[in-house]
Amino acid sequence: MIKIVGVSRTFQTRKGSVEALRNVDLDIGDGEFVAVIGRSGCGKSTLLRLVAGLISPTAGEVLIGGTPVGKPRRDVSMMFQQPALLPWRSVLDNVLLPIEMFGWRRSRHAERARHLLDMVGLTDFQSRLPHELSGGMQQRVALCRALIQQPRVLLMDEPFSALDALTREELAGELQRIHTDLKATTIFVTHSIQEAVLLADRVVVLSARPGRIRKIIDVAIPRPRSFSRSTHLAEVSSIVADLHELLLDIEDNRDALAAAPGRAPAGLRS
Amino acid sequence: MSVSSDTRSISVIRARFSAAGLPTLGAASALLAWWTATTVFNVSSFFLPSPADIMTAFRKQPEYLLRESWVTMTETLIGFGIAAASGLLIAMVLTASSVIQRATLPLLVALNSIPKVAIAPLLVVWMGFGQGPKITLVLLICFFPVVVSTMSGLTSTPADFGELARSLSASWWRVYFKVRLPWALPQIFVGLKVAISLAVIGAVVAEISNPDRGLGSVIVLSGQSFDTPLAFTALVLLALMSVMLFYVICAVERLLLPWARAISA
Incomplete structure (x- = not known):
């Protein structure tokens, strides 16, 4: 693939x-x-x-x-470290963002968006705004957004x-x-x-x-x-x-020591 | 249960008080201090009228004063409306193309540095009497804050959103209208709030330089007839108008952008 x-x-x-x-x-x-x-x-x-x-x-x-x-x-869809949800869009509208950006028909994909939100346990939150959600919930929404276009x-x-x-x-x-x-x-x-x-x-x-x-x-x-x-x-x-x-x-530690003499290797510090 | 609902209703009352009660309390104590000062020191109303003198002056000719207020208000609103629309449009054009921005932004800044008070008489020369030159001055004075704030809003899109948009290979137009413009709205409202306060000043300055109608003219004419309470009444009406217009914009912002307050500290 x-x-x-x-x-x-x-x-x-x-x-x-x-x-x-x-x-x-x-x-x-x-x-x-x-x-x-x-x-x-x-x-x-x-x-x-x-x-x-x-x-x-x-x-x-x-x-x-x-x-x-x-x-x-x-x-191909991508999910980042930060959820990067648009703060003025409801949870459902955020999930449907790729559909709108592609110029596809929203109505055709709304059902799938609800299904995805259901899968991550956010059915009751679809009309909320992102700031009303916890960090974990926001990242779940970002996951649904990454999956909406069936990548x-x-x-x-x-x-x-x-x-x-x-x-x-x-x-x-x-x-x-x-x-x-x-x-x-x-x-x-x-x-x-x-x-x-x-x-x-x-x-x-x-x-x-x-x-x-x-x-x-x-x-x-x-x-x-x-x-x-x-x-x-x-x-x-x-x-x-x-x-x-x-x-x-x-071996990595020796590299690190060679690169920065006098310093403890990163692995040992943490 | 009842305890928690009690504490909640107390906190609601407290929030209401700090939203409406505190401003009222502040204004009332300022009025009281003013009124006390004028009566205790027995200041002549020609020098500094007391709040009571101002009420009397207003009661003498309320219709006249309200009519003149309305004239100033329409000049302010028309000028502000044109400035808001054209400021938005120009900021969008400037941020869309760095060529246009580089070519015209210094010129725009230079034009803005012209003292608007100085060109008020010129506007009369160019446009004659009536509301035309007044609306134009309002437009000139509140155009720049709208342009600057809109530009800063349109160029402050978070990098996260940029990367998201690129990963969706979204067209420029879609990114602009679905991401950049909505993100800029809180900033645009900052500009509108500055502009509406300046707009009232612009209208009054124009009226003072060419008095015929409006509260600025009332101030000039009352000065000529040594009617200080009337001048103060006009000032109070101007202040009330300014406060009202400012809070109307705040209300529209809260209604349109409930998210903006929530995501800022």
């Missing part, structure tokens, strides 16, 4: 050029859920924006369904990272259920090892700048998965341990 072939991306800044991604190759199957995990500044968001067509690669190519991505497409590809950029821990878990659980129902191919960028293991078929670990694929780990745990007591406790903890090692490992 998504083919990322030899993609690199360099940004030109006033202080010179910054290499964000180097030679990334990734094949994502139809309906697959891939989590991308890595330290801050490892190019996770850049990768997502490349797939979304918001920026173009310096080298290489991104293909969705066999066609190269040049600009944003209507069968084949869903790109999520740390969508739950601005929420409190319990709400995050709740929303991750809901996302799992929705993904099982709707089967959109999903790339989910996150900082959270837990979220990655709960949700993904495969976890892509990116190394620090410039972002390269360090390892791809298969999560072969049957669904539905849960954060709480699970029958697959051993597998879960072994994958979590692997990811911890990859993200905090010795």
Whole structure:
């Protein structure tokens, strides 16, 4: 479904050029859920924006369904860290925003919008304004907005990272259920090892700048998965341990020490 | 249950009081201080009339004063209306194209720096007597705040919304009317509130420089006949008009943009 072939991306800044991604190759199957995990500044968001067509690669190519991505497409939708709901529009109207932006008929999609809101438990809130909702509810509305156009590809950029821990878990659980129902191919960028293991078929670990694929780990745990007591406790903890090692490992620390002598490596500080 | 409904009704009463009671209380104490000062120090009404003198002056010729108030009000409203519409339109054009903005904004700022009081007599030369030059002065004086506030509203769209719009590959027009313009509305209202207060000043300045009708003319004529209470009555009517127009705009804003108060601190 998504083919990322030899993609690199360099940004030109006033202080010179910054290499964000180097030679990334990734094949994502139809309906697959891939989590991308890595330290801050490892190019996770850049990768997502490349797939979304918001920026173009310096080298290489991104293909969705066999066609190269040049600009944003209507069968690809994106969800951000902030809900970015329009404060003057009701919940239902926010969900229908993509429909209006595409110039499609609202009446044809209102039913689906209500159904999506129902799925995330916001039926009673559809005529409320965003500021009357909690952060978790707002992000649920943003999820419905991302799903309204029935996207084949869903790109999520740390969508739950601005929420409190319990709400995050709740929303991750809901996302799992929705993904099982709707089967959109999903790339989910996150900082959270837990979220990655709960949700993904495969976890892509990116190394620090410039972002390269360090390892791809298969999560072969049957669904539905849960954060709480699970029958697959051993597998879960072994994958979590692997990811911890990859993200905090010795080699990266030595790089960090070399780059900033006299400072404790980032991994040890936190 | 009853305790919570009690505390709620108390908090409602408190909110009502701070919305309507506090302004009334402030105005009443100012009036009382004024009235006390004029009676205690026995100030002559020619020098500083007391509130009672002003009431008397108003009662002597209420119809005349209300008619002149209406004249000033129509000049204010027509000028303000034209300024609001043209200011909005020009701000939209300026923010739509950086070429036009660069070419015309300095000129606009320079024009705005011309003292409006100075061109009031000129307007009479160009447009003759009657309401024409007065409406024009109102328009000139309250046009600029509308332009500046609308421009700042239209250029302050949050980056989140920009990225969302780009990810939806929405057309420029749709983004403009569904995102940028609604987001600018609270800012536009800031400009309208400044403009309506300036509009009243503009109307009075124009009337004073060329007195025939309106409250500004009443002030000039009463000065010529040494009728200070009448001049003060005209001033009070002007103040009341200003306050009323200002709060009408506030009310429209609250009605149209309930979200704007909620998302600001």
